[in-house]
Every structure is written in structure tokens, then in C-alpha cells.
Amino acid sequence: xxxxVESGGGLVQAGGSLRLSCAASGGDFNGYTMGWFRxxxxxxxxxxxxxxxxxxxxxxxxxxxxxxxxxxxNALNTIYLQLNSLxxxxxxxxxxxxxxxxxxxxxxxxxxxxxxxxxTQVTVSS
Numbered sequence: 001x002x003x004x005v006e007s008g009g010g011l012v013q014a015g016g017s018l019r020l021s022c023a024a025s026g027g028d029f030n031g032y033t034m035g036w037f038r039x040x041x042x043x044x045x046x047x048x049x050x051x052x053x054x055x056x057x058x059x060x061x062x063x064x065x066x067x068x069x070x071x072x073x074n075a076l077n078t079i080y081l082q083l084n085s086l087x088x089x090x091x092x093x094x095x096x097x098x099x100x101x102x103x104x105x106x107x108x109x110x111x112x113x114x115x116x117x118x119x120t121q122v123t124v125s126s
Contacts, residue, residue, distance in 0.1 A: 002027035002115045004096045009120030012086055016124070020081040022096030022117060029077040031100045032115075033108055035059075036070065036081050038092035038122075048094070049081060050107040059107035064090075086124045093119040 008020040024032070035050035049070040050059040058070055067086075072079040079096065097113035 002029075002032070002098060002100075004098060004115055004117035006094065006096045006117045006120040009094060009122045011123045011125065014086060014088055014124055014126050016086050018083045018086065018122060020083065020094055020096075020120060020122070022079045022081075024077045024079075024098065027100070030074050032098045033100075033103055033112070034070075034072060034079045034096070034098045035107070035113060037095045037097055037110070038090075039095070040092045043092075045110070046092075047107070047110060051079060052103065052106075057106060083122065086122075088124045088126045091122060091124050093121050095119045 003025050005023050006020060008018060012018055031053055033052055036048040037045050038048050039045040048061050048064055049068060051070045051072055055072050067084050069082040096117040098115045099113045
């Protein structure tokens with residue numbers, strides 16, 4: 001059973017940066033496709049970014065393209081989400097997600113992810 005634990009959220013001013021981390025344990029991390037979602041209470045969940053097992057393929061939502069960067073270090077069982085040029089509308093709880101299996105479409109659908117972290121709050125003040 002893989003466990004995902006996010007960290008790095010916090011309060012930042014608009015235009016600032018944060019780096020979110022997600023540490024995985026309990027499984028062979030090398031084979032996992034990983035990603036990030038975000039959601040605020042009462043809002044729809046948004047698929048923010050994804051990265052394949054090798055790190056050679058990524059996906060970004062249009063809303064974050066050019067500002068966020070997803071990466072992974074398999075040796076550390078960790079993925080990252082670098083958040084730059086933050087805007088107040090980026091305020092959300094950010095969830096780390098993962099699954100192990102054949103990737104048929106890119107990016108994988110939300111339904112593909114069967115492991116979710118507990119979330120980390122990102123708040124961007126104007």
C-alpha cells in the first residue's frame with residue numbers, strides 16, 4: 001500500500017513561489033505515474049500536472065502552464081511541484097496522486113489514480 005505525504009504548502013504573496021513535495025512510501029515508486037490535483041471547498045477538482053515514471057513526459061493544465069513545473073527524483077521516492085508567479089486564484093488544497101499501471105492515454109484520467117495524499121494548503125494573498 002503506497003502512502004503519499006505532501007509538504008511545502010503555505011501562505012505567499014501574489015507573484016511569489018512555493019515548492020510542494022510529495023514523499024511516497026510502501027511501494028516501488030519507480031513504476032508509478034504521479035500527478036497533482038487541486039481543489040478548494042465547494043469548487044471542482046482541477047487536474048494540475050502529471051509526470052510519467054521516468055520523468056520524460058509531463059502534462060500541465062492551461063491555467064498553470066509556464067508557471068508550474070512538475071519533477072521527480074525516483075531515488076528519493078519524491079515528486080515536486082514548483083509553483084512560480086503565483087496568483088490568488090491558485091489558492092487551493094493541492095493533492096499528490098499516483099498509480100501503477102499501463103498508461104493508455106496521456107495525460108491519464110483522474111480515475112486512473114488510486115493513491116491520494118492528504119493535501120497541503122496553498123494560499124496566495126493579493
